[in-house]
Amino acid sequence: MSTVARPNDYLYDPLFTVSGEKDYYKAAMAAKLSSAKYAICPIFPNMFSDLPHQPRQVIVMRKTNSVPQFEQLPQLNKSVDIHGVDRYKFFHCVTTPKYVFTPPSSPQKSTRKRNKIVQTKYRESSAQTIPWQPSNYIITDDSNPELLMLDFLKWGSGLPAGMHEVRLIERARMKRAWENSLPPVTDEASLEKRRALTEAMERDEWAFREQEIQDIQDLRLQLLVEMLNELHTKSHVRTEMKLKSFCKTKLAEKDEKLKTLRRNADREMRKLEMKHRGIKTSYHPVDVIDECIDRKSELYAPFLRHGENPKRWHQVIDEDSKQYKAQYMGVEDVGTLPRWLDEATLIKDSSINLPGTRLCIRETKWTSQVLKELHDDLKVLRKKEKPQKCSLKVKKEEQEIPMASTPQVQEGDDVEEQLHQSVMLIESVLRGRASQVLIFEGRDRCRELIQELRSTHALQDNEREKIFYERLKVKSHQREYALCVKNARMLKESLNKLSSNVVGTLLDFLNKELRRLLDERRIHAMCLAFERERHNREAAEAGRRQAELRRRKEHDEIFKQVAKVTQDSVDLYLEGIITEGMEFTSKTEATDYVKRLAGKIDEEVHFQDHKSTYEEEEELIANLVHNFLLPEAEKTIIRDKIKKKQHNRLKAAHDCIYSQYDHLPKAEPKRMRHSKVVKIIINIEICSHGR
Template sequence: MQGSRPYDALFDTTYTVSGVRDHYRSQTQAGGIKLERVPQFDNFFSELAHHPAQSFRFKAADKLPQHVPRDFQPQYVTKEDLLQRSLPQAVSGPHRYRYTKRPLYNPAARKALAENSHGALSHASQASFAAPAPPKPASRTVGTQSDYRENETQTTPFAPDYALPDQPSAKQQHLSQRYNCAGPELLTLQEMSFASGTHVGLAQVEAVDKRRLKRAFEASLPPLNDLEMLPVRKRMLDEWEAGEWEEREQEIVQEQDERLVRLKAKLSDREQQIERSNAERIAALRERRSSEKARKLAYLHKQRVSAIRHISEARKYLEKPAKVTKTTAVERYGDYASSVYAPFQREGRFPDSHPKGQNINTDPFQPATLHAVLDLEASLPRRALQPRIRTAKPAASLTYEQRKELQVTRDLQHISDLLASAKGATGRGSGDCWPCQVEEGQAAPAKLKAKRAALVTERPDTPSAPMPSSSAARDAAAVLLQRLLRGRAMQNQMFEGKEARLALIRELQLEEDGVGQCARPEAVAEELRAADALVGSAVMEMVRVLAEQDPGVQADMMRALQQRRRQECGTPEEATTSTSTSNITTSACEAAAIASSAARSSQSAQAADEGAAMAASGPLFGSPEQHRAAVRIQAVQRGRLARQQVEDLRGLQKALERFSPDDVERLVKLQSLQRGRTARRQAASEKEKVVRIQALHRGRMARKQVGEMRDEINPSRTGLDQGRKDAEAALVQLDPGVVRSGSRAAEDDQIVLIQAAIRGHLARKEVAAMRNNTTAGSNA
């Protein structure tokens, strides 16, 4: 059926369909039959099959007139029609073409056919009907080459032999003289044939022009028999050969550029293909993850709805609502909003529309005669005519005292019942209360209720701090010296490690974008070095003094040290500071000497007690004034540190109070995001370095391939390149500091940068490991 003739099923008498269904289907496809839904307002919310909520009807916008029938009209075939169609002469179907007459355009064939079909005709009459034979054409086509065939199936073109005349024409002589060739110029193009695979293009046309120029140049050369012009001829040939070599080199460069462009295009296509495949894979992964997420959310929503329903159902039984009173028939009929007057249509009840034959008479029964009243009374049950009147019992409400009294009475009654049951039992008793005692084997074990242990809150012990020992100050001094010595040893170790790895540190300081210059280390201030030297010398002098075991010699060394420091100090402030320090140290040494002598001497117990008290009070100080001043300074310092710690704790507590658990969780998420960002940046930088290394390697391999291809094309350049390489190697051996120019020097610089970065990474790892070991050792 055509789109421009949609009603062929109705108007075309030759249009045939298989049945009624196809007839109406064709009309539907053509848009002739359009149905629309019509709602039934009486059954608007019905779901029952026998009370449908809607019906269907033909749409009013029909393009066909009303008098055109749409019904199916089958074709009635008679017996005569069937016999006519069954005749052998009535050929139809797929083999009809075999019985169709083919037109004959050849008169001879037509003549032969006429002779065979009409044998009664005479030869003379047949000759009179024959048309005259056409004349023989002046030319004919021997072979034809098609222009619309594929190259793979293309045959070799026809190339006939040629013969040159003994005496060329004037035109041929003019052309030969113009293009400097002996004979036709076409003979010089014999190698450009289809069999040799040469296709005529722009390059071949340029080659023909070059041949013409070369023939013109050869014709312009001086003759060989002229000895005077031989140098000129040689110079012209050399210039022409140099030009040809230069042109050849340009062709090679152009070919290399074209190959490089094709290689770049292929690489670009491959990268695009990879990116496209990655994008498709990511899109598929995103779609799969999205579908999984949607499916998971749908499952969770379903579980949530199910849980809410279970909880709502369980809540009905937990809340224990008041007793639900079922409405009576009187109440239902008295309420016009009940299901009696407005039933649910899902139950199949439709009060507004009654089916045919099922109308209900709602008028009440009103007996009009006495017999009707008696019949109504007889139809009623006896209990309906004899009502019962029951008085409701008042509810007993007890007060609090009455309920307590009732509970005590119940308990007493229970105990009384237990005693009575025990007395009534034969041969049973317990203790001295009953005349018959129970034997030991028959006595039942008493069941006592385990009382719940009362939880008594015990007050914890008051914390107490240990008393300061007599050697606390001495231990503190020893710990301080140990810390100083360990710090000095660690500084020496780090300095030795720095000196040993100075070259590596300079490589680490090298910038990535630089040419290879190392950044200079920051200059250390002279004041810091001087202060470090002063601290080291002071510590060494103090250690030397304290290493002396004899207290007397130790005191003499301290006095000498004090005297020397007084001489070295030039300003009053420095002298005062040095004097106070030396006085404290001297008093400490003297106190240690007095304590040791008092401990060794056993003259009297009082002297020993005084020495022990002095050692306990402060072995590092000599006089009570210095002791009190030191104690005051320590108390002030400890108080300041304690206040600072308290302030820090308060500030931390206030900060924690300002933060809610959600804020803390957000802070942790922000920290994790920052760490992830830092990790991604590091990964990106490492990836960029790897890509740079790969690019350098690929560039080197490409240049190497280009060089090999160039050597294959032009073997004479191999010697020049080898000589250049040997010269560069010799120059590097003679002067290692020489800097190579060009792309190789840049590659070497990039390689140096990469090696420096890798060495720096390894060095940082070693430094971190040394720091961890040092920290662990100091903590131990």
């Protein structure tokens, strides 16, 4: 099996780069697996078996190429030949030299001490994690330094020293002083006294140790209470978020349902309105343009349930069309159109009476037949004969839907109306005066606050500076308080990490995640087996389906090619006949039009030659000069002026570009920087405006 890249590139390839630490470890793990001697091969039939004689997997040994041994070649320390082959490294030929005068410097003597800058391979974030400590040395005299007795304090575990460490150091000093003050053992009484002092010292040590343990337990209890409070707070916040999300989801569902109901109601109202107007959308004329644009119409994909479409009967191969041969004479006498075309294209009277397409009653009442019958009836009445039954059918007018009546107010006397208007005016004035009085009362009540605001806004410069410095002081205090809170939070987080409950919770979480991972792998293997079976069945079914579709496409293509031959032949023949007729007709009409126009022009010229006077000829010449010659001359002058202006601006732009081009450094690449391009464009605009 071929691999995408060499497995050991992360070790030997200097150009191998990854995006992070995880990707590097992934590459290292892939390299280790590729160089492993053994591989685990699963047995798919026994994937879910627990029997010992039917294992799930087997370990197979494979051939791998181990990592080759790296031999570092000795580096050749070769001295640099400045005047020889390495001379080109120390000289540079500048294309545009800049001559700078430098005064001759006097040679300085090299001192024995020099300052050097050393760059370590460690960064500041990873270096100097533990402060430097001097090496131990042996003291020759008989003194006992106290520093050697503090070996129980280390950096990160007791150092830097706090209040607790200072107390421990003081107790150690007291213990050493107590040990020095113990009486020597000379007799039994001194031994008993020494034993009593030792027991008292031990009781004091045990009491101090118990107090330390109690303090640690109190601190743990406090951390546990804080952790429980934090868990309760998080649970409460999580519950509120769930409730908000649920409410938001339900509100969205409600809005969607309301929108659907409103849309359905609008649709039903439109249907009722169209039904009330007597409009039916079932019957409408076919739009040929929309039918050609829409690729889903029956023009491109006809429905089989509609049967054979008469529009495509010309594609059917007829017996008469088979007789057509281009090499025979008299081919125009052969009938190429099908026999049923005359009958199919015959326009018949439509007897469909739609409720929305009939005319109004006034237009359909007095027809010729009705007028004739009415004339006969009038003749009978004039002759006083027995009248016959009139066959006039009067159509009933459609009843209009009564609209809601507009409410009306009884008209009163003018005096009462004027009195009513006066009362309304007085009421509005009284309301305005009452609101004005309320505003004045509020102003009097808050007069002290208004004066205070005016005094604060009209402070002097010294007072404003004092307020500004006080504000800065308050902000600095706030910043220090924020830093203290941040440090306390960091200390709290570090203590939470050290608590035993957190460790237990982490272990429980890891155990649950391990179980979940095992279950997920088992379910994944089961899904792989089912997916493989489904793919096999789909592949078999897809093969049969593709064969059927391929066969159907072949038959359809054969039928289209056969039908297209006759259609193309008929189209070419009809197109030639129509084109020839159109050309002949257009040529004849153009010739007649030109002849008529020339005759009219000759008659007009002849008439003007005989009837026009000298003043009319001068007026005609003046009109021609004013309408044709003068505008053309003015246009020519304006074009020349525009060309001169453009030429001057173009020349100024070229001068600016070439002047900037001479000062550009030739050692830079061809692509100029954005700032230089902007400067050149600005200079061009300035020059063009100046010209």
